[in-house]
Amino acid sequence: MRFVRYDDDQLGLLTDDGTGVIDLTDRLGLESDEPLVEYIEGDYDAAEYEDADPDHDVSDVHVGSPVSRPGKVIAAPLNYEKHIEEAIADRDITTEEWFSIKDKGYFLKAPSSVVGPDHGIELPFTDRRTDHEIELAFIIGEETKDVTAEAAWDNIFGYTILLDISLRGDQDRSNRKSYDTFCVIGPCVVTADEIDDPQDLRMQLDLNGERRQDENTGDMVYTCADIVQYASLGATLEVGDVITTGTPEGVSELHDGDTIDAEIEDVGSMTVDVTERDVSYADANVTKGGQE
Numbered sequence: 001m002r003f004v005r006y007d008d009d010q011l012g013l014l015t016d017d018g019t020g021v022i023d024l025t026d027r028l029g030l031e032s033d034e035p036l037v038e039y040i041e042g043d044y045d046a047a048e049y050e051d052a053d054p055d056h057d058v059s060d061v062h063v064g065s066p067v068s069r070p071g072k073v074i075a076a077p078l079n080y081e082k083h084i085e086e087a088i089a090d091r092d093i094t095t096e097e098w099f100s101i102k103d104k105g106y107f108l109k110a111p112s113s114v115v116g117p118d119h120g121i122e123l124p125f126t127d128r129r130t131d132h133e134i135e136l137a138f139i140i141g142e143e144t145k146d147v148t149a150e151a152a153w154d155n156i157f158g159y160t161i162l163l164d165i166s167l168r169g170d171q172d173r174s175n176r177k178s179y180d181t182f183c184v185i186g187p188c189v190v191t192a193d194e195i196d197d198p199q200d201l202r203m204q205l206d207l208n209g210e211r212r213q214d215e216n217t218g219d220m221v222y223t224c225a226d227i228v229q230y231a232s233l234g235a236t237l238e239v240g241d242v243i244t245t246g247t248p249e250g251v252s253e254l255h256d257g258d259t260i261d262a263e264i265e266d267v268g269s270m271t272v273d274v275t276e277r278d279v280s281y282a283d284a285n286v287t288k289g290g291q292e
Contacts, residue, residue: 001046002188002268003036003158005068005116006061011035013046014188018268020054021061036066036189037240040141040157063270064116065185066139066160072241073109073183074231075135075164077173079221079246086249102222106231109164110178114242117186117270121165123254124179125281129168130254133247134205134213134262136198137162138224139189144237152228155237158189159198161264162244163272165254185242187270195266198224206261207252215248217264 002014004021011030012021024046025035032038039046078084115121123130141157163184167176177183195201198217205213222230227243237243254260256276263269 001050001191001194003039003046003066003191004186004188005036005064005066006056008062008064008068009033009035010061011039012055013050014058014268015054019058021056021058022049022052023055024049034067034069034240036139040239062116063118063187065114065183066189067185067240067242068114069111070114070240070242071111071238073111073114074106074227074237074241074243075109075173075177076106076222076227076244076246077104080215080219080248081221082215082219082249083247083251086251102230106227107173107177109174109183113178113180113183115181115184117184117272119181119184120273120275121163121184121254121260122181123256123274123276124167125279126276128281131166131168131251132205132207132212132254132260133164133166133251134203134264135162135164135244135247136201136203136217136224136264136267137185137242137244138192138198140228140237140239140241140243141192142239144228144232145235147229147232149223149225149229152225152232153192155228156192156224157239158191159195159264159267160185160189161187161203161262161267161270162242163260163262164244164247166251184270184272186268188268190267201265201267203248203264204262205250207254208259209261212252213248213250215250217245219248220245
C-alpha cells in the first residue's frame with residue numbers, strides 16, 4: 001500500500017496509477033493531526049480499501065510529508081562511495097577527510113525543516129551555495145532500541161523519497177541542513193512488504209530536465225538495516241521517526257526558479273519547485289548579547 005498525507009491532516013491511499021487518493025481518515029475514523037502515526041500505532045488495516053474508487057484527484061489536494069513533524073530525522077553521512085569521492089574532491093561539499101557513520105555517527109535534521117513536495121524548497125540566502133541530495137528514506141514502524149541489523153528490517157514500516165537540501169560551508173551538519181524546507185519527504189510511503197529489495201532500487205534526480213543523480217541503492221556503504229542498528233544503539237527510535245540513508249554522486253547547486261524531479265524505483269516520484277528569499281547571509285549581524 002502507498003500512504004499519502006494530504007490537506008494537512010488527512011490520510012489516504014494512492015491509487016495504482018498515482019493519480020487518485022482514496023480517503024482513509026473518514027473510513028477509519030482517524031482523528032490525529034499525525035494520521036500515519038495513529039494508523040501504525042492503532043494497528044489499523046486499510047487493505048480492504050485498496051480497490052475503492054478514489055475520493056480525490058492528486059492534482060486537487062495538497063500533498064504533505066508522510067509525517068508532518070517526526071520526533072527525529074536521522075541521517076547517514078557519506079554513504080555512497082562515488083559521492084565520497086566527489087565530496088573529497090569538492091571542498092564546498094565537505095571540509096573534512098573521508099568518514100562514515102561508524103566513525104562520526106549520524107546527524108539530525110530539525111523536524112521543522114520537514115515539508116511535503118507540494119510545499120517546495122525555499123533557499124534561505126542569496127549568497128550561499130545550496131545543493132540537492134536525493135535519498136531513500138524510511139519510516140520506523142515500532143519502538144526500537146538496541147536492535148540487530150538482521151532484525152531491523154521488521155521495524156521499518158515503509159519507504160519514501162527524501163530530498164536532503166544542504167547549505168554548504170563550515171557549520172555543523174545539523175545546522176546547515178536544518179533550514180526551513182530543507183527536508184522534503186514524499187510523495188507517499190510504500191509499505192515494506194511491497195518492496196522486494198530495498199538495496200536494489202534505482203534512484204534518479206533531474207534538475208530542470210537534466211539528469212544529475214542516477215544510482216542504485218545497492219551501492220550504499222551501510223544498508224538500511226545497518227543504519228537502524230547503529231541509530232538504535234542506546235537510543236529509542238519511535239513510531240514515525242524518519243531515517244534517511246545518504247545521497248549518491250551528482251549533487252549540484254540550486255537556484256531560484258529551479259524544478260527538481262525525483263524518482264525512486266517502486267517508491268514513487270515527485271516534482272519540487274525552488275524559490276529564494278531575498279536575504280544575504282553576509283548581511284546578518286549577529287552580535288554578542290544582542291548588543292550593537
